[in-house]
Amino acid sequence: MEIDILEWIGYLASILVAISLMLTSIVRLRIVNLIGSGTFAVYGFLIGSLPVGFVNLFIVFVNIYYLYLLLNRKEYFETLEVSPENKYLARYLKFHENEIERYFPGFLFDPQKHSFCFFILRDAQVAGLFIAYPENDHTLHVVLDYVGPRYRDLKNGYYIYNKFVNFFKEQNFNKIIAEARSKHHYKYLQKLNFKPLPDQGEQELLFEKGI
Numbered sequence: 001m002e003i004d005i006l007e008w009i010g011y012l013a014s015i016l017v018a019i020s021l022m023l024t025s026i027v028r029l030r031i032v033n034l035i036g037s038g039t040f041a042v043y044g045f046l047i048g049s050l051p052v053g054f055v056n057l058f059i060v061f062v063n064i065y066y067l068y069l070l071l072n073r074k075e076y077f078e079t080l081e082v083s084p085e086n087k088y089l090a091r092y093l094k095f096h097e098n099e100i101e102r103y104f105p106g107f108l109f110d111p112q113k114h115s116f117c118f119f120i121l122r123d124a125q126v127a128g129l130f131i132a133y134p135e136n137d138h139t140l141h142v143v144l145d146y147v148g149p150r151y152r153d154l155k156n157g158y159y160i161y162n163k164f165v166n167f168f169k170e171q172n173f174n175k176i177i178a179e180a181r182s183k184h185h186y187k188y189l190q191k192l193n194f195k196p197l198p199d200q201g202e203q204e205l206l207f208e209k210g211i
Helices: 004-018 026-044 052-073 088-094 097-103 155-163 166-169 184-190
Strands: 078-081 116-122 125-136 139-147 175-179 206-210
Touching: 004 026, 004 139, 052 175, 078 155, 088 116, 088 125, 088 175, 097 139, 116 155, 125 155, 155 166, 155 206
Parallel strands: 139 175
Antiparallel strands: 078 116, 116 125, 125 139, 175 206
């Protein structure tokens, strides 16, 4: 194997580790760091540096261990409904306004219209915010389904749209419409089995899901 190929392996490992440190999702951080440290271990053994190889191999097993704990941890989900005029709700929206604008560009909270406001709690910690309003007697329109950086692993979405959805059934809703205003949220809705509304043209914005 030529030395330039070894150098590229080292560069790749360094880049992966650097990328992992910039990720906000703990699960993604562990996965990317696992790949990076694994690549570094291979690099260390190939160049004959046993300390580099064994230290990074140890980091691989550390990442596997913590990923196992993260993915198998039992969490208690619940919702906390608040009024649109709630002071903490206003503070939460203000504090996260830059991130909300990133994932939901153009979002404006309307207390007169947005009648369903729920904080999503995970083990009694606020993990996200869900805001919606009735579009008609049987359709719920979701305008904000924000998840904090520490909790972006789809568990919030599965809880809302697979379990908590029974609450909306009791309110006589049979369909949910959600807006995909960013590519991140677009992918999120697709993973949760939302389908684009027909006849929207090339710029699909609204997605629907039967309940």
